[in-house]
Amino acid sequence: MYQEISEEDENLSQLNQQQKEKLAEKTKSEVTKNYQENLLDQRLTYLQEEYHITFEKAQQDYEPMTKDEETRGKIQRLRQKIEQLGPVNLNAIEQYEEVSQRYEFLNKQREDLLTAKNQLFTTMDEMDEEVKTRFKDIFEKIREQFKVVFPNMFGGGRAELFLTDPNDLLNTGIEIEAQPPGKKLQNLGLLSGGERALTAIALLFSIIQVRPIPFCILDEVEAALDEANILRFANYLQTFNNDTQFIVVTHRKGTMEACNVLYGITMEESGVSKIVSVRLEDVAENGQIAVEGKGKA
Structure with a gap:
């Protein structure tokens, strides 16, 4: 019994x-x-903080x-x-997106400006061609009319308009050669003062x-x-x-004498001016002015 108990x-x-x-094991x-779990957590945290990547992503890509x-x-x-890359700008991606959008916006504006520039140059070329066509047409008409008006104003002679640079109508000048009666054909600058004035008047009348224009002011031209030339000038005014x-x-x-209405300035009192108008049709042969034709302005 004792043995069994033992x-x-x-x-x-x-x-x-x-x-x-078993308990110790x-x-x-x-x-x-627990140690392995803590170590795993530490390494997962290190992986995330140091390399900015998850464990699942690392398994997938590496x-x-x-x-x-x-x-x-x-x-x-x-x-x-x-380390060789230097400091890393963590906002570079966002900044790149902003700069990229800005670049696309400016590039689009640049393309629009280039298109507008080309259209503007095309329009300018078209306008230049239109100006050339109109200028040439008007110049030829004035040139032909000048040939008619000049001898009428001078009582004879001839004159010619010509372009200094027919190949560049936008920048060309215009020269006048005139031949008053009894003189040779010469440049406008070689004429006398009266001849130059009458030639310029003839050109104005040709234009x-x-x-035609509705209104024109001539100041002692x-x-x-x-x-003699005064009479031709005055008579030619009547044709308009x-x-x-x-x-x-x-x-x-x-x-x-060739005008319809005369306006004069008179000073009946010192420092006080009056405008007096007279219609020549109201002037009698004896030089008297009809009362109804006399007025003040």
């Missing part, structure tokens, strides 16, 4: 010992597990490295490359004949003319009565 007690001791060993396993030395060497090389009204500032009697 055997049972020994078996119980063995079981207790085995239980202690379990505790060791739990400690190891192959596992089995040799620690190889891994450490590669990591060292990569770190050296990162008005081609392009005939001052340098002799009496139906289309153009002239206001002529003059001191020449011949010009005044």
Whole structure:
């Protein structure tokens, strides 16, 4: 009986010992597990903070490295490359997007401006061609009319208009050669003062004949003319009565005689001026002015 109890007690001791060993192994396993879990968490955190990548992404994009030395060497090389890159701007992607959008906007504006520039140059070329066509047409008409008006104003002779540069109608000048009666053909600058004045008047009348205007002011344009040319000038003014009204500032009697209405300035009182108008049709043969034709402005 005693022997059986001793055997049972020994078996119980063995079981207790085995239980202690199992408990120790379990505790060791739990400690190891906790350590591994903590180590895994640390490495996952390190992976995220150092390389900005998740474990799942790393598994997907990169192959596992089995040799620690190889891994450490590669990591060292990569770190050296990162250091060589210098400071990294973490906002570079957002800034790139902003700059890219700005570039696209400015590039679109540049293309629009280039298109507008080309259209503007095309329009300018078209306008230049239109100006050339119109200028040439009007110039030829004035040129032909000048050939008619000049001898009428001078009582003979001839004159010619010509372009200094027919190949560049936008920048060409215009020269006048005139031949008053009894003289040779010569440049306008070689004529006398009266001849130059009458030639210029003839050109003005030629222009008005081609392009009539409703109103024209002449300020002593005939001052340098002799009496014979004054009469031709005054008579030629009458040919425009139906289309153009002239206001002529003059001191020449011949010009005044050809006008319809005369306006004069008088000072009956010191410092007080009055404008007096007279219609020539109201002037009698004896020089008296009809009362109804006399007025003040």
